[in-house]
Structures are given as C-alpha cells and as structure tokens.
Amino acid sequence: xxxxxxxxxxxxxxxxxxxxxxxxxxxxxxxxxxxxxxxxxxxxxxxxxxxxxxxxxxxxxxxxxxxxxxxxxxxxxxxxxxxxxxxxxxxxxxxxxxxxxxxxxxxxxxxxxxxxxxxxxxxxxxxxxxxxxxxxxxxxxxxxxxxxxxxxxxxxxxx
Numbered sequence: 001x002x003x004x005x006x007x008x009x010x011x012x013x014x015x016x017x018x019x020x021x022x023x024x025x026x027x028x029x030x031x032x033x034x035x036x037x038x039x040x041x042x043x044x045x046x047x048x049x050x051x052x053x054x055x056x057x058x059x060x061x062x063x064x065x066x067x068x069x070x071x072x073x074x075x076x077x078x079x080x081x082x083x084x085x086x087x088x089x090x091x092x093x094x095x096x097x098x099x100x101x102x103x104x105x106x107x108x109x110x111x112x113x114x115x116x117x118x119x120x121x122x123x124x125x126x127x128x129x130x131x132x133x134x135x136x137x138x139x140x141x142x143x144x145x146x147x148x149x150x151x152x153x154x155x156x157x158x159x
Contacts, residue, residue: 040054052099053076053102054096054127056092059090060092065093065133069142071142078142094128098120124148124152
C-alpha cells in the first residue's frame with residue numbers, strides 16, 4: 001500500500017508541474033504581447049531569499065490596488081479575467097506566484113520542505129514593500145491565498 005501511495009503522489013506531482021509549466025509557457029506569449037507601459041512583469045527578491053514572479057498593472061489616478069493571492073495549485077494566469085475586469089475600471093492589480101507556484105515553481109522546482117503560512121505572509125509583506133504598494137492593502141485570496149491573507153492580517157494588524 002505505501003508503494004502505491006508513493007507512486008500516486010509522484011504521478012500527481014509530475015502532472016501538476018507539467019500543467020503549470022505548459023500554462024506558463026502559453027501565458028508568457030500572451031503577457032509579452034499585452035504588456036504596456038503601465039504594466040510590470042518581473043521578479044522580486046523577498047524576505048525568504050527567494051524571488052517571486054509578479055505581474056503589476058498600475059491603477060489610474062485615485063484608484064485602489066487589489067492584491068490577488070493564488071489558491072494552492074493556481075498561478076497568476078488564473079486571475080486573468082478578474083484582472084482585466086478590474087483594470088478596465090482603472091483599478092490596479094498586483095498578482096504574483098508564491099514560492100512553489102507558477103513561474104516561481106518553474107524557476108526553483110518543487111519545494112523540498114513545507115512552507116509555513118507565516119513565511120508566506122512575510123514574503124507578501126516584503127513584496128508589497130519592494131514594489132512600494134501603498135496602503136490600505138486590498139487582498140483577494142482564493143483558497144490557499146485566503147489562508148495567507150489571514151496569516152498576514154494576524155501577523156501585521158497595523159497594516
């Protein structure tokens with residue numbers, strides 16, 4: 001029984017990684033053509049020492065910025081429809097791939113150890129500071145991203 005479990009786990013991880021890599025290759029092509037002067041797609045080094053991929057679309061004057069936090073198996077690409085809807089209203093959008101997700105996963109590979117919620121929350125804070133995202137922070141977290149949002153709020157209630 002344990003050998004079957006290990007095999008299923010390895011197959012699942014292989015499918016997960018390959019689907020994320022293929023999705024990111026497709027996304028790279030569309031993002032490169034749609035990137036304008038009001039958009040930055042790049043990497044930023046955060047408190048954990050890793051670099052996270054981010055996609056930031058600046059807001060129009062006097063409009064807020066929404067920070068989108070991925071679900072566990074999601075990537076920045078999963079937010080595309082919502083991001084387009086928000087930006088057509090002038091709202092800025094910051095989305096990024098946590099360590100172990102999307103382009104960040106493709107860069108570093110599968111994490112060798114568990115990544116704690118608090119470390120992820122620290123990385124979010126570091127990302128926001130590095131990019132000079134102004135407060136108040138408007139988070140939208142899906143699944144895992146909602147848990148990281150909760151960890152962030154608990155750890156940094158003053159923000």
